[in-house]
Amino acid sequence: MKHSGLIEPAAIQQLIHDGEIETVILAFTDHYGRFLGKRLDADYFADEALLNGSHGCDYLLTTDMAMEPVAGYEFASWELGYGDFHLVPDLTTIRKADWLDKTAIVLCDLFDDKAHAPVAVAPRNLLKRQLENAEKEGWAACAATELEYYLFENSYRAAFEQHYQDLRPAGYYLEDYHLLQGTRNEGFTGKVRRHLKNSGIQVENSKGEWGLGQHEINIKYADLLKAADNHVLFKQCLKEVADSQGLSLTFMAKFATDQAGSSSHIHLSLWKNGKNAFTGDHQLGPVKGTSDYFRWFLGGWLAHVPDVMPFYAPTVNSYKRFVDGSWAPTRLAWSFDNRTAGFRVVGSGSSLRIECRIPGADCNPYLALAASIASGLDGIKHRIEPPECFIGDIYAAAGLPRVPYTLSEAIAGFEKSSFAREAFGEKAFNHYLHFFKAEQKAYDIAVNDWELKRYFEQI
Structure with missing residues (x-):
């Protein structure tokens, strides 16, 4: 204990x-x-x-x-x-x-x-319903969510009083994997790692990310419900520890136009009878070393992104992250160990898994994981084949379907989706459709700083 x-x-x-x-x-x-x-x-x-x-x-x-x-x-x-x-x-x-x-x-x-x-409309219950459906078919699933965030030397109160402008990031140069900059922030990050471990959340590692003051802490994979629980506990712990130290951090998908976005990549594998169902024989299917279940799950997960996109990217800000060359996916394609792909296949043997790089750090993990498992299992049910594995720079590829680039575009895809309506049930579907539309409307009627700077004097 x-x-x-x-x-x-x-x-x-x-x-x-x-x-x-x-x-x-x-x-x-x-x-x-x-x-x-x-x-x-x-x-x-x-x-x-x-x-x-x-x-x-x-x-x-x-x-x-x-x-x-x-x-x-x-x-x-x-x-x-x-x-x-x-x-x-x-x-x-x-x-x-x-x-x-x-x-x-x-x-x-x-x-x-x-x-x-x-x-029915509570997020945790929505995921539990999908897991019950999976269990009826003999499936279990494991996942880990990779959360990124920006750390600032300003307190939350000071950031609020400064209207979140001109904040001082915890780092002053791009620090991806830099140990020196990581050491400078160890007073916060090290304490968080210990608190998480002592709170029943197993930490694997922490590292600097690409942006100024951007970091990532990875926690061990678990079954989907526990992974979602760990995700929300992780965020609460980090925010409260930052607050106690006079710091602040944000899980916004895109904090600044000129900085990298913050993601919540989902690593997921499907299990049956205690074994990873994604591994198979080299003779099965066109994807070497994988099973039919892997292909069909990947096919369904990829095919249904337009149906459930608001569950991966729930706010107007979420879509500011999808920029070519920014480490965020902009096209719907898959590849092996390729960070330009929306779906990156990693690992081998019993560790083979699919990494969906679409969700941002602002996602609700219960909703994102519910969408993921529902999409993949529908792929198995209907034997949905994925497109050909893409090799190369997907950002430079022509002709590939792209992710929705705005919340309004994503809402339109969700609203017309018979898959989403059936997967989540009429009551939950209508509830979340209204939620996303209300979020979009709140943005549409707001006057923001960009408009003031652009039009106040010049128009």
């Missing part, structure tokens, strides 16, 4: 009794992937919430980034009175939040108070 960070449900009461845990956080994510929830007195958690959970206002799944309720949702509204949903702790996720004092955290699933059924 001390080494894993995870706490057995039977042990949490003893830790509370001994005074080692004084606060228990009940957490879940909204559509943006942000943690919401409550802090409970540990004794109250042990006596009541451990078995009975708690409640939260259902408007939390109908708000925008500024926490304003958005009209037009069927799930919750002023007309329906904005009632409660039930926060049901997933006791397998209880862990010490090592970066906080005497605090444990547990992730919750959301249930409808009246129907006593999972809330």
Whole structure:
């Protein structure tokens, strides 16, 4: 328990009794992937919430980034009175939040108070439904998400008061893999690695990335639900540690026009009977050393990108990242160990996996992984063949289909997709379609700095 960070449900009461845990956080994510929830007195958690959970206002799944309720949702509204949903702790996720004092955290699933059924539109439930569908067919899947971020020497409050302009990055030259610059930031990064490890999240490595003050910390692959849980815990830990040190960081997909974007590459492999189903015999299929399942999964994942693109790139800012020559994919193609491809195949034998390089660091991992597994399994179901493996610089290739370049373009593809409607269910499909349209509308009516600088005097 001390080494894993995870706490057995039977042990949490003893830790509370001994005074080692004084606060228990009940957490879940909204559509943006942000943690919401409550802090409970540990004794109250042990006596009541451990078995009975708690409640939260259902408007939390109908708000925008500024926490304003958005009209037009069927799930919750002023007309329906904005009632409660039930926060049901997933006791397998209880862990010490090592970066906080005497605090444990547990992730919750959301249930409808009246129907006593999972809330269909909740992000974690959406992924769990896809995993249940996969399990019925005998499939399991493992994934890791590679999160990149920019670190700044300004505090969050100072950044806010400066309108997020002229911030001081933690590095002052391009530092990809540079150990010297990594050492300069080790006071933050090293502490985060230890906190994650002590909170039950196994860290593999950390490194400088391409941009000024840009970094990446990689954590070990896990089953899809655990990978998504680790992803949101990772982000919360980093933000709160930065805040405690008077620093700030951002997971925006594109923080600055002249800097590289921040991604959340998804490494995924499909498993059956405890073995990687992507590996096979050299005689199977046109792709050497892989199985038919690999080809069809890749074919489906690639083919359905236009159907589910908002789940990979959910904000207007997400699409500023898709620039040729920027390490972000701009074409829908696949290749072996080729970082210009949207889908990069890496590893060999039991480690063979597909890396989807499309999602940005701003994605909600529950939604992105739900889209990934649904797309790939549909490829297997319908035996969708991938295009030919591309060799060379995909940025320079003519004729390849491109990723959607704007949120409005992605919404249009999502809205007309019969696949997305069927895969996620009518209720969830309509809910997220409304969410993405509301996000686009908020941008369309806003006046931004670019407009002021361009038109204030010159027009």
